Amino acid sequence: MPVSRVASRFAGIEESPTYAILDLAAELRARGESILDLNGGEPDFDTPGHITAGGTQALGGGFTHYTPSRGLPALLEAIGDKLLKDNGLSVDPARQVIVTPSAKHALFLSVMTLLGPGDELLIPTPSWVSYPAMARLAGAEPVFAPLSTDNGFRLTRENLEERLTPRTRALLINNPNNPTGNVLTATEAEAVAEVARAHDLFVITDEIYEKVRFRGEHLSIAALPGMADRTLTVNGFSKGYAMTGWRLGYVAAPEDVSAQMLKVQQHTVGCAGSFVQRGGISALTGPQEPVEEMRAAYEARRDLLVEGLSGIPGFVCPSPDAALYAFCDIGGTRFADPAAFTTWLLREAKVAVTPGFAFGPGGERHVRLAFATDPKTLGEAVDRIKTAMERL
Missing domain, CATH: 3.40.640.10 (Type I PLP-dependent aspartate aminotransferase-like (Major domain))
Known part of the structure; x- marks a missing residue:
């Protein structure tokens, strides 16, 4: 057998399970499909201005x-x-x-x-x-x-x-x-x-x-x-x-x-x-008001997403205490496998979400949906998911 070209420490390490969804989403976008991404957890807000000013002033002053x-x-x-x-x-x-x-x-x-x-x-x-x-x-x-x-x-x-x-x-x-x-x-x-x-x-x-x-x-x-x-x-x-x-x-x-x-x-x-x-x-x-404004906006988005998803038969979506995600139990749907569900959802509803097994034991039967995006996108995503589930 050929000798491995890398250290043995990588034998038990796999790429993130989320990459299969990311790759498929990229493929569909390349075909011109409109994909709504609820897969990642990146805030869609710009960094508050006083923070950006601190960094740019340092750059302008040669603090490099x-x-x-x-x-x-x-x-x-x-x-x-x-x-x-x-x-x-x-x-x-x-x-x-x-x-x-x-x-x-x-x-x-x-x-x-x-x-x-x-x-x-x-x-x-x-x-x-x-x-x-x-x-x-x-x-x-x-x-x-x-x-x-x-x-x-x-x-x-x-x-x-x-x-x-x-x-x-x-x-x-x-x-x-x-x-x-x-x-x-x-x-x-x-x-x-x-x-x-x-x-x-x-x-x-x-x-x-x-x-x-x-x-x-x-x-x-x-x-x-x-x-x-x-x-x-x-x-x-x-x-x-x-x-x-x-x-x-x-x-x-x-x-x-x-x-x-x-x-x-x-x-x-x-x-x-x-x-x-x-x-x-x-x-x-600096001022902390922007942090509170973003937090309040996330809370409203959380409520919009959780309420919308909870109206879909088979979905159980507790309202999270914190963070940027709804972690929904889909065990009541016809999909026992979250990987199959996320792939189906991406193809049929054009909505990208993360399968729960990516987060380890206990995550089975779940999917994670991020609400770190604007309310319009969240509302459209809920509508797409609901329509796709009704077509089953």
Whole structure:
């Protein structure tokens, strides 16, 4: 047999399951078809003007060179202030925070620093598609803790503990959750903390949808008793500030862990973009009204989409607490396989959605539809889906 031309670490890593839908959508568009894309989660709003001004002023002033690997001191301070005010976390920004080119890279730093060969990362699912791949790239093994529709995909201590092994090193918690839109309750957050404390585990929390929240209080696990020294808090600017293309995030971690994470940063990307970080300073220290205006618009779009889909026989679409997605159970339709349904829907209704199995065990029978687009498009998508289902 021929010797593989790439490292063995890629053996267990596949391309995202969503790419089949993306490829088919591109093929249909190339034929002139009108495709409505509810597949992705990119805000359709422009970045607020005062943030853009911060970045462009930095560019115009020649601020285009390297920054300290940890990040600009002013941005680190702004992040520290934000964490204290919004999350109840008291950190030393100069020693516990790292600014990264995207929250995704902050997650990668976290996983690469904590995990190695033989370790396991426990991931409650459904969850974001890249978590398992990151664990495998670190040489570790993702272990799934499937949540149930019976209790609305809610975490319990029992559900987590029954998947623990002596090799479990950390838990990865997405709060608010993509794709379900759940916000952790106080009971759930304490269950995570109890498991981590009892079994001496780290917790990585992905809080990128914190500012796109419609119900419930945002609870950062690092703020709970005994959790500051074992929790890595990841956040960023993409969703709340409509800054996806800026690629800007951060991670707050215990000082000893952060020191090792900085090595990964230095030997991979070096630092986040200089003028991009200036935009981040403007985001955190400038007016927050645009964030609330976008959040309110998403809430109205959520209601429009969920109400419309809930009127289609066979669809069960709970109203999400947060994030940018409706996660609908299609088990009541004639389609038992979400992959077959998404392909059929794209061909028959010209609407692109994401099959639930892409988000891991527990996502079966579901599809994810993003409402990060304008109300007119959402209304037309609902009409197309309804018409296609009526033709069956």
